[in-house]
Amino acid sequence: MQMHHPNGARRSLTCFDHHETLDLATYRPDGRLPFLLKEKDILAGSALGTSFRPGELEVRDDGTGNLLGSRCRSCGAHFFPVREACSGCLSGDLETVKFATEGTLYTYSVVRQSTPDFEVPYVLGYVDFPENVRIMGQIGGCEIDDIKIGMPMVLALEPFGEDDDGNPLTGYRFKPMEPNND
Amino acid sequence: MTRFGKHPDRDATDLGAEALLGAVADAGIDARVIEAAYCGHVFQGMVMGQRILAQVGLAGLPLSNVENACSSGATAIREASLAVRAGEHDVVVAVGAEHLTSQFRGALTPDPSDPEAAVGATMPGVYAMRARRYMEEFGMTREQLALIPVKNKMNATLNPLAHFHSSITVEDVLESRAIADPLRLHDCSPVTDGAAAVIVMSDSAAKKYANGRAVRLAASTLRSGSVDVEPTSMTFEPLTRDTAQDAYEKAGIGPEDVDFCEVHDCFSIAEVLRVEGLGLFPQGEYPGAVERGEANIGGRLPVNPSGGLLGKGHPLGGTGVAQVVELVRQLRGESGDRQIEGARVGLAHCRGGKAVGIEGAACTVQVLIR
Incomplete structure (x- = not known):
């Protein structure tokens, strides 16, 4: 199902098949059943569109990307998303930085009821990054039973809906750093 | 009301x-x-x-x-x-x-412009994540958590104005539809008018x-959530603590003086986080206290005698006012079968909203004293 999003993008989302395997999956253009996207394809440029939210996720032509935020030049605090002033010291001297792509899972939940924008189920999680920021994202690329609080996670770029003209958009999910599925 | x-x-x-x-x-x-x-x-x-x-x-x-x-x-x-x-x-x-x-069905979400809404944040999902973390840190069992909707829906059977009028069991909670693991339907407040x-x-x-x-409104305090400069615990609520501290100071009381409370139990886990943030129970100990009946009407510190959001219902704008209506009626001795004997100090706590990077959007504490 697709709905207009305030930033002009349209979202059509999932990350599951019906056996609750958290495959790195995306939707067919008809918005029906997900097909699997092999892991090696995930970062291939051909599968990537523009960032679903360019101010928060940088997507580069070589298939790499980073979540973006602010670093306070005065006190060193980091924030997600980009802020205009530092909540620690109120300095306005902030620079936009790229966050590391590896972090630790703080907590998670399998969401089974959501809005029409999102097909359920999907897994939400909070990942703590080395810059001392905690960022929410969906989790993919593993079995639900294998998800554990405290496990190392890595950022993965993935197709994440499409814009008004039907062009693919790229978003992100977190996946375990060493998935134990095949 | x-x-x-x-x-x-x-x-x-x-x-x-x-x-x-x-x-x-x-x-x-x-x-x-x-x-x-x-x-x-x-x-x-x-x-x-x-x-x-x-x-x-x-x-x-x-x-x-x-x-x-x-x-x-x-x-x-x-x-x-x-x-x-x-x-x-x-x-x-x-x-x-x-x-x-x-106005809506299904799960309440943050504003669509929010970065967390963009990746699928729902309010049940956020509270479910807090519940899972709380279970991990404090060893709360799924059954213990279920005792909160059991208690509140029991209280609601004594409230003629409540949304729900049937008591439920722990099994009912555990067998109800999964909403956001580990939370199930009975862990969630209903869509109420x-x-x-x-x-x-x-x-x-x-x-x-x-x-x-x-009845004297001894304090009515409000705070909004601040942006964390580093990730903080999602199993404790500094916003609730600070809003309550403002209220305790204004009312000239401490948490030990509170005889009963209405707290924002939008989800079962929320009641745990609220009462511990308010300083009414030590952190990590509320689930055990509920198990011992301490939060029941007639217990040491009744929590949500009206049925709370889980039992009485949660018409967003109406909720915070209805909590104070309950306090007034309890303190006047007009609460019938759910009357808390000798109640002198009542506290109402509300908190709502979610935006990326802040612990909570808006938090209020009201203290009423007979």
Whole structure:
């Protein structure tokens, strides 16, 4: 199902098949059943569109990307998303930085009821990054039973809906750093 | 206040008008002494308050509509109390109303512009994540968590105005539909229509008009969540703690003086986080206290005797005002089968909203003393 999003993008989302395997999956253009996207394809440029939210996720032509935020030049605090002033010291001297792509899972939940924008189920999680920021994202690329609080996670770029003209958009999910599925 | 529940044939204006007229009748005042109004709601469109006042013949008063997510109604009471304390008005009505069943179904989410909403954040999902973390840190069992909706829906059976009127068992909770693991349907407050209103008066107006029925609003405090400079625990609520501390100071009491409370149990886990944030139970110990019956009506510190959001229902704008209605009735000794004997100090806590990077959006604490 697709709905207009305030930033002009349209979202059509999932990350599951019906056996609750958290495959790195995306939707067919008809918005029906997900097909699997092999892991090696995930970062291939051909599968990537523009960032679903360019101010928060940088997507580069070589298939790499980073979540973006602010670093306070005065006190060193980091924030997600980009802020205009530092909540620690109120300095306005902030620079936009790229966050590391590896972090630790703080907590998670399998969401089974959501809005029409999102097909359920999907897994939400909070990942703590080395810059001392905690960022929410969906989790993919593993079995639900294998998800554990405290496990190392890595950022993965993935197709994440499409814009008004039907062009693919790229978003992100977190996946375990060493998935134990095949 | 109105009966809480599903009202397919009514709207927020109609419900708000009923609540407002009910408050006027309860106070035994002539509606013409009301000088100003504050109206809390979230999804009812422009100028809901004006529609309500027009319905009851009070159009023309200074009026502000108040939106603060699930704390909207409680914030309306705070604004009313500020207007009175400032000496601007002597008699002010605060009304909160929501016709939620006509506005949305399913899971409440942050504003669509929010970065977390963009990746699929839902309020049940966020609280489910907090529940999982709490279980990991403090060893709370799924069964212990289920005792909270069991308690609150039991209390609701004693409240004729509640959304739900049937008691449930732990098994019912565990077998109900999964919403966001580990939370299930009975762990979540329902989509409810309803409204509530209170009259806030100065001391001099209370002497003149209230016929001895007024209860003292000793504190009405509000805070909004701050941006963390580093990730903090999601199993404790500094925002609740700080808003409560403001209220305890203003009321000249401590948490040990609270006889009972109505707290924002939008989800079962939320009640745990609230009462521990309020300092009413030590961190990590509330689930055990519920198991021992300490939070029951008749227990050491009854929590949500009205049924709370889980049992009485959660019409967003109406919720915070209805909590204060419960406090007033308990402190007057008018609560019938759910009366807490000898209650002198009641506390109401609301908190609502979610935005990326902040612990909570809006938090209110009201202390009423007989």
